[in-house]
Amino acid sequence: MKRFSSSLLVASSIACAAVASAASRPHYGGTLRVQMRDTPQVLDPASFSSPACRSLWRLVFETLVELDQHGRPQPLLSASWQSEPGNQRWRFLVRSGVLFHGGEALEAAAVVASLRNGNPEWKVLQDRDTVVIETNSPDPDVPAKLALARNAIARPEGGHLGGTGPFAITEWVAGRRLRLAANPTYRGGQPFLQAIDVEFGKAERDQLMALDLGNADVAEIAPEDIARARAQNRRVLDSLPGELMALVFAHDARAPGEALVRSALPFILDRRAMSDVVLQGGGEPADALLPNWLSGYAFVFSSAANAAPARQPRPETPQGSPLLLAYDGSDPVSETIAQRILLNARDRGVAIQIASSSGSSDVRLMRVPLASMAAPVALDELARSLGLARPPSTTSSIADLYSAEKAMLESGRLIPLLELRTAVALGPAVNGWSMLPDGTRGLENVWLVRERP
Template sequence: MLIKTTAALCLLATAALAQQTDITIGMQLEPPNLDPTGGAAAAIDEVVYANVFEGLTRFGPDGSVQPALAESWDVSEDGTVWTFKLREGVEFHDGSTMDAEDVVFSLDRARAEDSTNAQKALFEAIESVEALDPSTVKITLSAPNGNLGFNLAWGDAVIVAPETADTNASNPVGTGPFVFTDWVQGDRVDLTRNPDYWGEAPALEKATFKFISDPNAAFSALMAGDLDAFPNFPAPETLSSFEADPRFNVIIGSTEGETILGINNANITDVKVRQAIAHAIDRQAIIDGAMFGYGTPIGTHFAPHNPDYVDLTAQSAYDPEKARALLAEAGATDLKLRLMLPPPVYARRGGEIIASQLREVGIETEISNLEWAQWLEQVFKGKDFDLTIVSHTEPADINIYARPDYYFQYDNPAFQTLIENIGITTDDAERSAMLRQAQQIIADDYVNAYLFQLAKTGVADARIQGLWENAPTQANDLTGVSWSE
């Protein structure tokens, strides 16, 4: 009897240890598809970036640009020719070889006239992509661009195979350390470790991304042990409960997420009205009320942790009297605007607060709560809105203001020229000065009302190691994640 009991205990201990190579990650939003080259939703990259798909370069947890499928690269003296040396022996998950022709295909596809890539502007400087041999790619630019390595690290620039590119939305096939195995829509995505990965094998054998939109349900799932981690936890008001519980670590970091009250500049054309909207908003009240104090006020579309950030919050400080005066000067009486809110907590809670603040200065809002797919279709693509709230989590993305057809429809030729010049300027001091100028221009034009930099509020089992503290890009990179005992 003692022998049987001991054997049973050993089996249980072995099973417990085996379970620690699995992880279940909570996410509030389910991705609309799983192809990072064909969608704008941050939730796509949160599942597949660095896990399933890889680019020539990648972002590290500190925001640095690191080698990925390219082990090295050289840049010509004039800065217009980049030559990438690819890693050898890399295979896609279907067993086919990844080589220079796949890189040519992927980048030409991303920059094609009919491309559906959400960040097509990343590839505008590329004049040609050539395969010099199976492991060497030459990219020729129309003008010098010191940002090419940075641009190619985005999820939108991952390398895909011609044979599977059209089905990546539902059955992603990449080169990463994890293989897609299942997507139960409305519930979860499952990944398993890639046994043929070219690089160091991850410690995890299986990863499940579980979609839980309700903050209360997210709290309960973590407390019950149904989730191992929630890297972007949607209920900051409950973080103190996790801080007091030794089973958990609360991980507070920064993100690239500029959270804005987006304004449709094609509908609200008078800068005085946009300025009035900005002055009607009490940023700290939104941070406190919607995010329970987590967030940093911003006055332009730039991350405060960036060394080139300019603090312009005072230019659009909370001033209801000034807001009312500006509306009177603009002749904007009885103004009623449509406020379209996507699912994130910062948007839904923040929207109610902003609606109240706008009402105080005489602007009524009609709130519509949209699901993520609806928001992407109606607001992001259709531009059918007046106001919206969204966090732009892409890194260093002030260049979106140089796209007149972007969803907030800001069209300033001088700003567009400035962004072009930034792209071809290699002198660090000059680039810094121009980036500061760019921040000032969009603040002066009150393109949007700038709210706060989104904090990364994560909760994880205290035994988990290797989750990113900060979010230099929108990712749940599991390559370095493991369990300690």
């Protein structure tokens, strides 16, 4: 009995080995091959600041709390939490039934030990299956802070740190290689991938070559190459502009002339040309510390800055005292922007020189990734990274956040230049990859469809 018509077989013959990705359910198995520019030397969540590294540690280590895509705290290793009136004492109930990769059960004692390491300013106590956190002053953002990388819960296992996440470490060569294997008993379900191989220390152009040759599934793209990669019809995923590039002064101005130069610099530096020409749209000019998509008010600082140039006198650099600028020489983006800063300054008669060492510099060109998608915590961490004091606030209101950021900008210790995007190019086999607005990659739900030979 033949019940199928020939036209059906015609449809069948339009063979296509790969399947549509978005509407397809995930496949299990396979090894994801990742290359990264970073060269982490220590497998310690507290040292992972870049979005790329944070994305890796999230696979291995978990926190009491995680942030959802709106930056709102959600339970992870904590089943619930509550604060006492005044937001100075918090209680987090540790989730039961969670196992470390080595098989030991997660207990409050391990959580306390991890949190004490990363937060010397907190008093962290155990009360049976509850972790109690006491802060020196009212802090409404403790739950969001617990989602930071440095608050990952880890314990020593077989020579390195073990976590509770969906992947376990099977090989680690500092600065060179990391191999992760799926945790089949993970409480959130076995990961789709069987393993993830990560090679560190690869320049972006080498990564793209590996992607093209089929030797990698994911390649990072430098901000200035994002537009080109799209023009080449690559599968590009990029973040919103969020990584702050700023000039950070090592000390307060020591002479009136230096103070004048500092106040004039924001109007001398052509940030629009840096973003549009030098970085080819891989960044946006920044007048604020937090991007507008995170704060909602960054444009207020832009309008204030744009109103000011007319009132600025032409700066005069004191004779014999050029500003000494330092930057990370191993970072091509920093090098390119530093050269543009020198060019802009020279055009306006301001003397800036490259410092021979960072220790002797007056000002550093720094890149600081967003540490959190909760705006108050992101601002806190930014202040911590830049060595600035963040004015204390007792609420999480938008007005308090604005006031704190305004005070930091008015400290005269830094000049925001750009907000950079981060981006990756994906190979044809990769599905389920997601990227949060801050550039953190969602690797936990990635799955592969390899073309059949």
